[in-house]
Amino acid sequence: MVASLRERLARDVEAARDSLIETTRQLVAVASPNPPSDTHDVAAVAEALLRDIPGMTVERFEPEPRVVSLVGRLEGARPGRRLIFNGHLDTFPLLEELPWTVPPLGGVLADGKLYGRGVCDMKGGMACSLLAAALLARHRDAWSGEIVLTLAGDEENMGSLGTGYLLQHVPHAAGDANICGDVGSPRIVRFGEKGLMWVEVEATGSPAHGAHVHRGTNAIDRLRAALDRLKDLETVPFQAPPVVTEAIARAKPISEPLSGDGEAETLRRVTVNIGTIEGGTSPNLVPTHAIARADIRLPVGMTTDVLAARLDDWLGAMDGVSWRAIRRFEPSFTDPGQEIVRRTAAVAGEVLGQAPAVNMRVGGSDSRWYRPHGVPTVVLGLTPFNMGGADEYVLVDELVAVAKIHTLVAYDFLSAEQ
Known part of the structure; x- marks a missing residue:
């Protein structure tokens, strides 16, 4: 029946x-x-x-x-x-x-x-x-x-x-x-x-003419340095549960042809995508403000608190740089x-x-x-x-x-x- x-x-x-x-x-x-x-x-x-x-x-x-x-x-x-x-x-x-x-x-x-x-x-x-x-x-x-x-x-x-x-x-x-x-x-x-954390990184500087860079502080330069540190989040160590890493490995022969080569590696690591950058008003002016937004994806085994602590340490030490989390969701x-x-x-x-x-x-x-x-x-x-x-x-x-x-x-x- x-x-x-x-x-x-x-x-x-x-x-x-x-x-x-x-x-x-x-x-x-x-x-x-x-x-x-x-x-x-x-x-x-x-x-x-x-x-x-x-x-x-x-x-x-x-x-x-x-x-x-x-x-x-x-x-x-x-x-x-x-x-x-x-x-x-x-x-x-x-x-x-x-x-x-x-x-x-x-x-x-x-x-x-x-x-x-x-x-x-x-x-x-x-x-x-x-x-x-x-x-x-x-x-x-x-x-x-x-x-x-x-x-x-x-x-x-x-x-x-x-x-x-x-x-x-x-x-x-x-x-x-x-x-x-x-x-x-x-x-x-x-x-x-995966989890996610969207962040906004902001930098400020002081104005000057582009020919007199020694008299100003370039906010975009400060932002570039901050974004280099942001990308370093991809190297923060973590430990994923074996049941997850084993499943990703077993799935790879079927999953990657459907979802794209490299999916398995992406699932197993932190990724940082810098999606937008804004700053400056003219090529011949030292910019006083710049801002970028990024999408960070976290594998199982990593937490947003760990990444936030790293950003506090790294970016907090930089003059004229601040950051904030726009959205956070754990894996x-x-x-x-x-x-x-x-x-x-x-x-x-x-x-x-x-x-x-x-x-x-x-x-x-x-x-x-x-x-x-x-x-x-x-x-x-x-x-x-x-x-x-x-x-x-x-x-x-x-x-x-x-x-x-x-x-x-x-x-x-x-x-x-x-």
Whole structure:
């Protein structure tokens, strides 16, 4: 009976291919750019999709005007565990000035590809989770506990008004496990991610004519020296847990061809990207002010406190230089031996016909909010094509595969004997 229902769920996902495409199109059709972190209109579409699922109750939260998040709850036949499907409603801006060949909000389907802003990051992934909940709603007598969907705003702005807000104010936004359908690949089960610290480094000097440099102090020179020390953060020693380093090494043959050569090394070290530099007013004037901003990513085993202490020591000793952290988030991971990771990897292998990689994630996701709350979390979503650029798209076959993985993992997790 269990095997036959499980097989039926897999067939039902395949039969719902057109419906899955249409759900994704409905979400893509409504702009939800961040900035300005506006999910008001797309949340109305998502709320209607949630309410179409029999037995689903829906709550709406708006901590700031037009930053809207939703929580949907679906109960099984008996008390049991709570599985969270997490997704974010906001996307990158449309950037219509880019060379789009299709309308950014058109949801154009062509040659097995579905196009539109946010289709991979991550409206397609949300559509997969919505379909999983809808199919499991037909068989509520076959599983225990509840399915909760947290569809959040503000992820592209680090999530404090979205998933972070929900976890702080809504008890049932947390649970026994979380599946996030954020962008990635169905061939890679992501169990953790690097931390981040965005910093601003500022330097001041004293004015002079460019021909009389001996009479002034060049703020850009001071900033250059400070940025050299900032890059030295990449050499600060640390010790990562063996379970993480071993997983990165095992995943490399599968993960790097999909995510780029060098991913494994990037996952294992601090990286400093100096993203912006501003200073000076004219080539023939000694600049009195300069400022730079950088994105620092931390591997598991490093903390933002350690890096901040180094910057205090190094930059604090420099005349005319100051720094501050703009954003901070610690690295996090779920032990790859956790049930939700093992089940997701097993189902992905079953659906795809080949074992997936089990690896860390270079970029951030809203899963970073769940792990500190003690919620075991995996990220499994769609492969990004042109994410954030023109003609963003996903493969429809992958859309179906991810929906099938979400559905079967949820069923396996909630029907397992405890």
